[in-house]
Amino acid sequence: MRRFLGLLLLVMSPYRLRGETPPCGIAIVQTAGPNTDERFVAAPPQQVKAALLKALPALGAKVHKDEGLHIEADPDMGLRQSIQQKNKDSGVRGKYAGLGALGKFTMDLREATQDGIDGSLLHVEFHKNGFVGRLGGEGYAQPLSEETACLTKLLSTNDPASNPRGLELKDAGPLHPVTLPDSTPLKVLLRDPLYSKKLEKDSAGQAVNFEVAEDVVVDGATIIRRGALATGHFTNVQKTKRAGRHAKIDFAFDSVTTVDGQKVPVSGANEQSKGGRHSETMTYIEEGGAFALFVKGTDVFIRAGTSYDLQVSGQHTVQTGH
Amino acid sequence: MTFKFLASTPSKRGIKLALATFVCVAAICAAVSADAATQACAIHEISPGGDPVVTRFLPAPLPRAREVIADAMQATGVLLFKDTEQVVEGERAVERIQVLRLPRGDEAIRAMLTAVIQDGQAGTRVLVETLRRSNKKGAPKHVWSTAVLDQAACLVSLLSLDDPLHRAKIAAADGAEILVADSTPVPVRSRHFFFNTDLKTNKSIPFETAEDVVIDDSTAIPAGSLVTASVEQASDIGEYGRGAKAQLRFKYVVLPDGTQLPLRGIVDLQGKNENKATLAAFAVIRLGVLSITGAGFAIPAGALFHLEVDGEQKIRVSRE
Numbered sequence: 001m002r003r004f005l006g007l008l009l010l011v012m013s014p015y016r017l018r019g020e021t022p023p024c025g026i027a028i029v030q031t032a033g034p035n036t037d038e039r040f041v042a043a044p045p046q047q048v049k050a051a052l053l054k055a056l057p058a059l060g061a062k063v064h065k066d067e068g069l070h071i072e073a074d075p076d077m078g079l080r081q082s083i084q085q086k087n088k089d090s091g092v093r094g095k096y097a098g099l100g101a102l103g104k105f106t107m108d109l110r111e112a113t114q115d116g117i118d119g120s121l122l123h124v125e126f127h128k129n130g131f132v133g134r135l136g137g138e139g140y141a142q143p144l145s146e147e148t149a150c151l152t153k154l155l156s157t158n159d160p161a162s163n164p165r166g167l168e169l170k171d172a173g174p175l176h177p178v179t180l181p182d183s184t185p186l187k188v189l190l191r192d193p194l195y196s197k198k199l200e201k202d203s204a205g206q207a208v209n210f211e212v213a214e215d216v217v218v219d220g221a222t223i224i225r226r227g228a229l230a231t232g233h234f235t236n237v238q239k240t241k242r243a244g245r246h247a248k249i250d251f252a253f254d255s256v257t258t259v260d261g262q263k264v265p266v267s268g269a270n271e272q273s274k275g276g277r278h279s280e281t282m283t284y285i286e287e288g289g290a291f292a293l294f295v296k297g298t299d300v301f302i303r304a305g306t307s308y309d310l311q312v313s314g315q316h317t318v319q320t321g322h
Numbered sequence: 323m324t325f326k327f328l329a330s331t332p333s334k335r336g337i338k339l340a341l342a343t344f345v346c347v348a349a350i351c352a353a354v355s356a357d358a359a360t361q362a363c364a365i366h367e368i369s370p371g372g373d374p375v376v377t378r379f380l381p382a383p384l385p386r387a388r389e390v391i392a393d394a395m396q397a398t399g400v401l402l403f404k405d406t407e408q409v410v411e412g413e414r415a416v417e418r419i420q421v422l423r424l425p426r427g428d429e430a431i432r433a434m435l436t437a438v439i440q441d442g443q444a445g446t447r448v449l450v451e452t453l454r455r456s457n458k459k460g461a462p463k464h465v466w467s468t469a470v471l472d473q474a475a476c477l478v479s480l481l482s483l484d485d486p487l488h489r490a491k492i493a494a495a496d497g498a499e500i501l502v503a504d505s506t507p508v509p510v511r512s513r514h515f516f517f518n519t520d521l522k523t524n525k526s527i528p529f530e531t532a533e534d535v536v537i538d539d540s541t542a543i544p545a546g547s548l549v550t551a552s553v554e555q556a557s558d559i560g561e562y563g564r565g566a567k568a569q570l571r572f573k574y575v576v577l578p579d580g581t582q583l584p585l586r587g588i589v590d591l592q593g594k595n596e597n598k599a600t601l602a603a604f605a606v607i608r609l610g611v612l613s614i615t616g617a618g619f620a621i622p623a624g625a626l627f628h629l630e631v632d633g634e635q636k637i638r639v640s641r642e
Binding site: 024025026027028030090091092093094098181185267268269270272277278309311 | 428519524560561615
C-alpha cells in the first residue's frame with residue numbers, strides 16, 4: 001500500500017528541467033565579508049534604490065520599512081526555502097546549502113560624487129539575529145551590495161513598458177531599410193524577480209516583460225536597442241501543493257520591439273522552473289510518515305536580471321536611422 | 323555515461339544509423355569517435371596534484387581566458403558559484419564528480435584574472451587557488467590548481483580565441499564557386515563545458531569546426547567556424563534510478579560570408595541509470611528507493627564530434 005502511495009505521489013509530481021543564466025555571473029549568492037558594506041555606485045539614488053529592491057529577494061529578504069532613501073528588510077522564510085532548495089539541487093553542500101544567517105538589513109542611500117562622477121553612496125548593514133550565534137557564516141552586506149551594483153549596471157534606465165523601443169541613441173541619421181536576418185541572436189533580461197507565491201494560479205497567458213540586454217547591430221546599423229521591450233507569456237503556473245509537490249513557472253518568449261516599433265517574433269528555449277528538482281515526497285514519507293502528506297512543496301524564485309538567449313524568427317526589414 | 327552518435331542520410335530519411343556507441347569508462351567522455359586520441363592536447367586527463375596556488379600566463383584575451391578557466395574548472399567537477407569579469411569560483415559538487423569519475427573531495431577553486439602584456443604578447447595572468455569549501459581552514463584533500471591551468475592552456479590552443487558567434491562576415495560574392503559533396507566529413511569541437519542541467523529543450527549549443535575542410539585545394543570550411551546544434555528531448559535525472567537524457571541535433575556551420583551550410587548529425591546523451599538490482603535491494607530495506615536518482619552527463623569543452631554535410635551544396639569561397 002505504501003509503495004502504491006509512493007508511486008502515485010511520484011506520478012503526481014513529474015520533474016521538469018530547470019535552467020537560466022544568473023545575473024552578472026553570480027549563480028550562488030553566498031555570505032562574504034563583514035556585516036557592513038559601503039560603496040559608490042555610478043547611478044542616481046532612485047535608480048540604485050530600484051535595483052536594491054530587486055536585489056533583496058535574491059538574498060531571501062523582503063522590505064518591511066521603506067522611508068525613501070532609508071530601507072529596512074527582514075528575512076522572508078518562504079523565499080529562503082526556495083533559494084536553499086535551488087542551491088541544494090544545484091549541488092551546493094552544507095547544512096544551509098549556501099545560505100547565511102537569519103538577520104535584518106538596514107540600507108541607506110545618498111547622493112555622492114567620486115572622481116568627478118555623480119552617483120550614489122550605498123551603505124548596507126546586516127544584523128544577524130542574536131540567537132544564531134556563530135551559525136550561518138559571515139555577513140550578507142557585501143553580497144547585497146554586489147547584487148545591487150550588478151543590477152544597476154545590468155538593467156537599463158529605460159522603462160520598456162512606456163518606451164518599448166529602448167534607450168534613445170544620439171546622432172540618428174535618415175531612415176533607411178535594413179534586413180534583420182533570421183536567427184539573429186539576442187539576449188534579454190528579466191526585469192523583475194518572479195516568485196510563484198506572488199503569482200495567481202490562473203496566470204497562464206499573462207505577459208512577462210523582459211528588456212534587451214545589448215544593442216543588436218546588423219551591418220553597422222542598430223536594429224534593436226538596449227532596453228527595448230521583449231515579451232513572453234506564462235504557459236503554466238502552479239502553486240505549491242501538499243504532499244511535497246513543488247510550484248512551477250513555465251513561460252515562453254513571444255516578441256521583441258525593434259527601433260521602428262515593429263514587434264518581431266523571437267524564439268528560445270521555453271523556461272520551465274520548478275521549486276525543487278526532485279520529488280522528495282518519498283524521503284518525507286520515510287522520515288515523517290503520514291504527516292508528510294501535509295507538507296507543502298517549495299516555491300519557485302527567478303532572480304531579476306536573469307538572462308535568456310533568444311533568436312529572431314524569420315527575416316524582417318527594419319527602418320533605422322542609426 | 324553513454325554517448326551514442328547517430329546520423330541519417332537523405333536517402334534513408336527517418337532512419338538513424340548508429341555509427342558508434344560506447345560506454346565511457348575514462349574520467350571524461352570527450353568524443354564520439356574512435357579518433358578522439360588525435361587531439362592536440364589531452365583534454366581527458368585531469369588529475370589532482372601540485373601546489374594549491376599557481377599563477378600562469380594564458381595567451382588569450384581576458385574574456386576568452388575567463389571562458390576557458392570556467393570550462394576547465396567545471397571539468398574538475400566544480401559547480402560555478404561566481405563567473406564575473408575577474409573572478410571565477412566554485413565548489414566541487416558530488417553530482418558532477420560522480421559523472422566525471424574524479425576523486426571525491428571538499429575543494430573550492432578560485433581563479434583571479436588580470437589582463438597583462440608579457441614579453442610583448444597580450445594575454446591574461448591567471449591565479450588559481452584550491453581551498454577547502456565554505457572557507458574552512460586546513461589543507462584541501464586534493465589540489466586542482468595545476469590541473470585547471472593545464473586544461474585551460476589546452477583549450478586556448480585547441481579552440482578559437484575570438485567568439486565565432488560575433489565574427490564579422492567576409493564577403494565572398496566574387497569568390498570561386500565550389501561544390502561540397504553530400505556526406506563530406508566535418509569534425510567539430512564543443513566550445514564550452516556542458517553539464518546536463520545546462521541543457522534545455524530548444525537551447526542552441528555552440529560548437530566550432532576542428533580543422534579546415536579542404537576541397538579542390540580551396541578551404542571550403544575554415545577551422546574555427548561556428549557550428550550550431552540544438553537540444554531536443556532533454557530530461558534531467560529522475561526518481562527510480564533514471565539517468566539524465568538529451569539529444570543534440572546539429573544544424574549548420576556558418577561560413578565566413580555568413581552562409582549556413584547544413585550539417586547532419588545527432589548525438590544521444592545518456593547519464594547512467596541506477597542499477598535495477600541496487601534499486602531492488604533498497605526496496606527491500608526501505609521505501610525511499612523511489613527517491614534514488616540516476617546520473618547526469620557532461621560534454622567537456624573541446625569534445626570532438628564527427629559530422630557530415632547534409633546534401634550536395636554549392637558555396638562561394640574567398641579567392642585568398
